[in-house]
Amino acid sequence: MSTTTRTTRPIRLGPRSIAALSLVSLVGLAAVAWPLFADGSSAVTTHAADAPWFFAALLPLLIAVVVATIADCGMDAKAVAMLGVLAAVGAALRPLGAGTAGLEPMFFLMVLSGRVLGPGFGFVLGAVTMFASALLTGGVGPWMPVQMLAMGWFTMGAGLLPGPDTLRGRGELLMLSAYGFVAAFAYGTVTNLYGWVTVGGLGTGVSFQPGDPVHENLVRFLAYVLATSLGWDLGRATLTVVLTLTVGATLLKALRRATRRANFEAQVTFEGPEMPLRGEAPHRTQVTYDVE
Known part of the structure; x- marks a missing residue:
């Protein structure tokens, strides 16, 4: 019997999964950023207070479509079980640092999980995970879908990083650390943008002004971020880097071992014995399977 050794690969996406993820992302971007491009006297701006509830009702439906589509591409019962375990661990990690300079250890777990399990699963x-943590901490509100979307993008991005089959060891950890640092700020930017366009009375220098040119509102938004959340985002990014560099190698190995044992998308090929020529010994059966 002969064995072919290959690296454990993330769960692959099919065309329907890619289309569903793209749809969720486009709708999410539109829902977060539309006030920047709306005219000050338009009906859209007049009904700005209704947008969060529309968003809250729409996003879970789109995520359900994504889950169903990914299920067609390999998320079987074992993958769903792993999804539940990782989501529970991530939800439990979030309150450990909530309220303390943005120190949220769940972010490094999301980076490593997305790296091992791929963009769709991520x-x-x-x-x-963000939905479960909101239930755990009492953070349910119209802002929750934005946090769910931003965390989905954050984890998905780790699965899109290059070199899953060749880049390992210290180089991989450095790449994941750099991604986690930048993406932690990106997560904060998305969630801040939502809050900024829906909260008024912040002062003329940093307040969102409906109908003003986009570049002027973006300058105000930058001032708002610097004044309110830069330190929080920096704490989140720094902790993500520290945890990735210190315990990332161990956790990556554990996640890859669990993925291999769960045998996601296992490819096992049995080749029957060939008929030997006269005078030759019978050929052995060849079995090929994926291992790490």
Whole structure:
């Protein structure tokens, strides 16, 4: 019997999964950023207070479409079980640092999970983890879908990083650390943008002004971020880097071992014995399977 050794690969996405993820992302971007491009006297701006509830009702439906589509591409019962375990761990990690300079250890777990399990699994994991943590901490509100979407993007991005089959060891950890640092700020930017366009009375220098040119509002938004959340985002990014560099190698190995044992998308090929020529010994059966 002969064995072919290959690296454990993330769960692959099919065309329907890619289309569903793209749809969720486009709708999410539009829902977060539309006030920047709306005219000050338009009906859209007049009904700005209704947008969060529309968003809250729409996003879970789109995520359900993504989950169902990814299920067609390999998320079987074992993958769903792993999704539940990782989401539970991530939800439990979030309150450990909540309220303390942005120190949220769940972010490094999302980076490593997305790296091992791929962008589709990562998007669903990030969204489900944020939903579970909101229930755990009492953070349910119209802002929750934005957090779910931003965390889904955060985790999905780790699965899109290059070199899953060749880049390992210290180089991989450095790449994941750099991604986690930048993406932690990106997460904060998305969630801050939502809050900024829906909260008024912040002062003329940093307040969102409906109908003003986009570049002027973006300058105000930058001032708002610097004044309110830069330190929080920096704490989140720094902790993500520290945890990735210190315990990342151990956790990556554990996640890859669990993925291999769960045998996601296992490819086992049995080749029957060939008929030997006269005078030759019978050929052995060849079995090929994926291992790490």
